[in-house]
Structures are given as C-alpha cells and as structure tokens.
C-alpha cells in the first residue's frame with residue numbers, strides 16, 4: 001500500500017539543503033519518491049508502507065536539519 005506523508009523540516013535555506021534532505025530520505029527502506037518544498041520547509045515522502053517517524057527524524061538529522069514535531 002502506497003503511503004504519502006509530509007514532514008516539516010527546520011533549517012533548509014537553499015538547493016543544497018534540499019538535495020541533502022532528499023538524498024537522506026530517499027535512502028530509507030521503502031521510499032519511492034521524495035519532494036522537498038524549500039519555501040514551505042516541508043518534505044513529502046511517498047513510500048511502500050508507513051515510515052517509522054523515528055527513522056525519518058534520524059534521516060533528517062543525518063542530513064543536518066531538524067524535523068519539527070508532526
């Protein structure tokens with residue numbers, strides 16, 4: 001079952017930030033598509049199954065940013 005979720009991410013300021021977040025989130029198991037909206041400060045992730053929020057948080061952290069409480 002395909003699932004889409006949108007996360008709010010703090011600290012993204014440019015295309016480099018978008019790439020960093022996209023790369024990390026794309027690496028999570030089951031993720032098919034990541035769309036980062038820099039202006040809105042959000043990442044919309046499409047995946048095969050619901051993602052573990054903790055795993056998403058860690059991926060965002062790994063990229064150097066902070067996921068806001070959903």
Ligand SMILES: [Cu+2]
Pocket residue numbers: 012013014015016017018
């Ligand atoms: Cu940047």
